[in-house]
Amino acid sequence: MTASEPYGPRDLRDLRDERVPVTVLTGFLGSGKTTLLNRILTENHGLRIAVIENEFGEVGIDDALVLDAEEEIFEMNNGCICCTVRGDLIRILGALMRRREKFDHILIETTGLADPAPVAQTFFMDDEIASQLRLDAIVTLVDAAHVLQHLDEVKPEGVENEAVEQIAFADRVVLNKTDLADDDTVIEVVRRIRGINAGVRIVPARHAAIDLEEVLDVGAFDLERVLADDPAFLTETEHQHDTTVTSVGIELTGELDEDRLNAWLGHLLRTKGVDLFRSKGILAIAGAPRQYVFQGVHMLLDGSFGRDWREDEVRRNRLVFIGRDLDREALERGFADCLATAGAAA
Ligand SMILES: Nc1nc2c(ncn2[C@@H]2O[C@H](COP(=O)(O)OP(=O)(O)OP(=O)(O)O)[C@@H](O)[C@H]2O)c(=O)[nH]1
Numbered sequence: 443m444t445a446s447e448p449y450g451p452r453d454l455r456d457l458r459d460e461r462v463p464v465t466v467l468t469g470f471l472g473s474g475k476t477t478l479l480n481r482i483l484t485e486n487h488g489l490r491i492a493v494i495e496n497e498f499g500e501v502g503i504d505d506a507l508v509l510d511a512e513e514e515i516f517e518m519n520n521g522c523i524c525c526t527v528r529g530d531l532i533r534i535l536g537a538l539m540r541r542r543e544k545f546d547h548i549l550i551e552t553t554g555l556a557d558p559a560p561v562a563q564t565f566f567m568d569d570e571i572a573s574q575l576r577l578d579a580i581v582t583l584v585d586a587a588h589v590l591q592h593l594d595e596v597k598p599e600g601v602e603n604e605a606v607e608q609i610a611f612a613d614r615v616v617l618n619k620t621d622l623a624d625d626d627t628v629i630e631v632v633r634r635i636r637g638i639n640a641g642v643r644i645v646p647a648r649h650a651a652i653d654l655e656e657v658l659d660v661g662a663f664d665l666e667r668v669l670a671d672d673p674a675f676l677t678e679t680e681h682q683h684d685t686t687v688t689s690v691g692i693e694l695t696g697e698l699d700e701d702r703l704n705a706w707l708g709h710l711l712r713t714k715g716v717d718l719f720r721s722k723g724i725l726a727i728a729g730a731p732r733q734y735v736f737q738g739v740h741m742l743l744d745g746s747f748g749r750d751w752r753e754d755e756v757r758r759n760r761l762v763f764i765g766r767d768l769d770r771e772a773l774e775r776g777f778a779d780c781l782a783t784a785g786a787a788a
Pocket residue numbers: 469470471472473474475476477478504553554583618619620621622647648649650720737738739744
């Protein structure tokens with residue numbers, strides 16, 4: 443804003459509306475939500491942000507992937523935010539409201555399999571919440587390299603396609619991972635996004651590096667637009683997830699043989715990468731003083747050493763796989779075979 447333009451739309455909104463803005467970050471598994479969250483938590487925007495995180499998976503990993511920040515972070519790990527933990531969400535929001543002088547903005551990161559509609563409904567169906575909180579925008583991260591596969595998935599009758607729902611409800615799309623997709627793919631992805639949500643603003647990005655003004659306090663959520671597309675939005679409560687997509691969490695104590703681990707993970711991703719949507723883990727490699735943090739999205743794997751293991755800390759490996767038709771036993775067996783310390787117990 444310039445000096446000759448004393449009141450931009452943001453300021454006028456602030457004058458009218460004292461409710462705390464809420465951003466819902468959504469997007470399919472591995473699309474870059476935590477990457478964007480970490481940017482928001484570390485960039486200097488002057489906002490005090492309370493974060494509510496929901497994670498899909500039997501073993502919580504995301505707490506270790508979110509950078510240390512002064513912001514308050516609430517975790518909800520006992521189910522999907524759009525179904526079983528909606529009561530938790532209402533309780534956390536209620537608790538935040540009692541301390542509202544402590545922050546300026548609330549950010550909710552949903553799981554990669556969440557339907558954003560029930561989360562958005564929360565801000566209109568509970569009177570107390572509606573009077574104190576304002577849904578500012580649903581921001582959907584899209585993985586340019588993998589989204590077409592998920593948009594094209596054929597689902598059983600009555601089962602929703604989460605990737606489609608997340609784009610349909612977006613007030614902003616961050617088209618992420620453009621470094622991993624060629625130009626033709628990016629053009630096709632944009633065409634598909636427009637086919638689902640014609641007017642949505644699409645912000646291209648690599649590693650979710652965007653101007654945060656594109657996504658924070660943008661006043662973009664428009665209930666009337668949503669009701670025009672989906673007249674049952676405020677009354678619909680039923681939705682069905684694809685139950686063939688599940689998670690396998692493994693926790694095992696002991697140190698891992700690096701070569702065996704690389705060979706196993708490499709083989710797994712090469713042979714099952716299409717159905718293995720997401721993998722992540724915090725691992726103890728034999729001889730390494732630091733935790734090894736790995737992340738996979740389909741066949742792409744990324745890993746680096748994180749913080750030091752503390753001297754008195756048990757070397758406990760935690761990893762989680764999310765995908766279609768996962769073979770739990772084979773995953774558990776394969777991982778146990780990577781242990782360097784024979785006979786290490788779970
Ligand atoms: N090459 C590339 N990698 C990226 C980009 N953005 C994120 N990543 C990597 O993709 C992986 C997944 O990113 P996250 O931010 O954890 O994705 P997420 O949406 O939070 O994942 P879930 O919470 O599991 O759904 C990580 O290894 C990131 O470092 C990008 O633009 N380009």
